[in-house]
Amino acid sequence: MSKQMLDKALADKRKAGEKIFVPYIMAGDGGLNNLEERLNFLQESGAAAVELGVPFSDPVADGPTIQESGQRSIANGTTLSGIFETLQTFREKRTLPIVFMTYLNPIYAYGIEKFAKSCEEAGVSGVIIPDLPMEEEDLLANLLKQHAVAFIRLAALTSPKERLRDIAARTEGFLYAVSVKGTTGARSAHEKEVHSYLQELKEFTSLPVLAGFGVSNAEQARKLGSACDGVIVGSKIVDLLHHGKTEAIKELIQGASDKKNISVN
Numbered sequence: 001m002s003k004q005m006l007d008k009a010l011a012d013k014r015k016a017g018e019k020i021f022v023p024y025i026m027a028g029d030g031g032l033n034n035l036e037e038r039l040n041f042l043q044e045s046g047a048a049a050v051e052l053g054v055p056f057s058d059p060v061a062d063g064p065t066i067q068e069s070g071q072r073s074i075a076n077g078t079t080l081s082g083i084f085e086t087l088q089t090f091r092e093k094r095t096l097p098i099v100f101m102t103y104l105n106p107i108y109a110y111g112i113e114k115f116a117k118s119c120e121e122a123g124v125s126g127v128i129i130p131d132l133p134m135e136e137e138d139l140l141a142n143l144l145k146q147h148a149v150a151f152i153r154l155a156a157l158t159s160p161k162e163r164l165r166d167i168a169a170r171t172e173g174f175l176y177a178v179s180v181k182g183t184t185g186a187r188s189a190h191e192k193e194v195h196s197y198l199q200e201l202k203e204f205t206s207l208p209v210l211a212g213f214g215v216s217n218a219e220q221a222r223k224l225g226s227a228c229d230g231v232i233v234g235s236k237i238v239d240l241l242h243h244g245k246t247e248a249i250k251e252l253i254q255g256a257s258d259k260k261n262i263s264v265n
């Protein structure tokens with residue numbers, strides 16, 4: 001059921017000819033009691049879904065902005081159980097699909113089977129696990145399937161073509177196209193090869209391809225979005241939220257999908 005919610009939300013955007021915008025926020029940054037309000041705000045601002053970070057002490061793929069956000073969240077006492085409980089409290093009202101971004105360790109510590117079950121119960125539509133290589137994913141993949149939770153795979157710029165094809169064939173919900181070589185964080189520009197990489201990924205899957213990493217303004221979002229189905233923005237959103245600049249978030253989301261201004265490369 002929850003996977004369906006994600007599939008439908010993304011398909012609706014594509015049918016309407018709109019680009020997909022998925023903001024990332026860290027659960028528990030500022031306290032878990034702001035979560036419902038933040039999700040509502042992002043939905044009203046035009047987000048198609050939200051990537052919700054689960055804080056972890058050793059986040060290998062996170063750049064400084066997301067790391068600090070995770071540390072604030074941990075200092076607030078955020079746990080995976082607490083996040084599930086909070087999501088449960090407004091599950092019925094919620095129409096915005098949520099995907100978790102978490103590392104394998106918190107899932108292991110919580111219990112893999114219990115994790116898949118809790119995702120279903122809390123209405124979590126999908127999960128992204130950046131430190132779980134394709135070769136090791138079987139056990140978790142089956143459990144997630146049983147509980148109708150989309151297992152969103154990540155493609156990397158450095159992966160050979162055959163591997164990208166394989167990853168694209170396996171992904172569920174959407175394909176996360178990591179668009180920089182390195183960790184998360186705002187960057188001034190993307191490398192030229194990103195455009196052809198995104199177009200190639202589009203050929204490998206009929207699911208939406210979303211570009212993430214290094215997108216921090218509407219122009220970058222439109223540029224990358226013109227080669228795929230939309231973008232994921234993390235560090236910039238986390239930073240603006242932390243400083244209470246909600247208007248700027250609205251402008252960023254709306255500017256990213258402004259059809260009048262699509263720049264052609």
Ligand SMILES: O=P(O)(O)OC[C@@H](O)[C@@H](O)c1c[nH]c2ccccc12
Nearest residue numbers: 024061130184185213214233234235
């Ligand atoms: O922060 P950026 O550069 O906008 O990138 C997105 C990113 O933050 C989010 O998707 C994310 C946060 N941590 C991750 C770890 C791996 C993959 C993705 C992520």
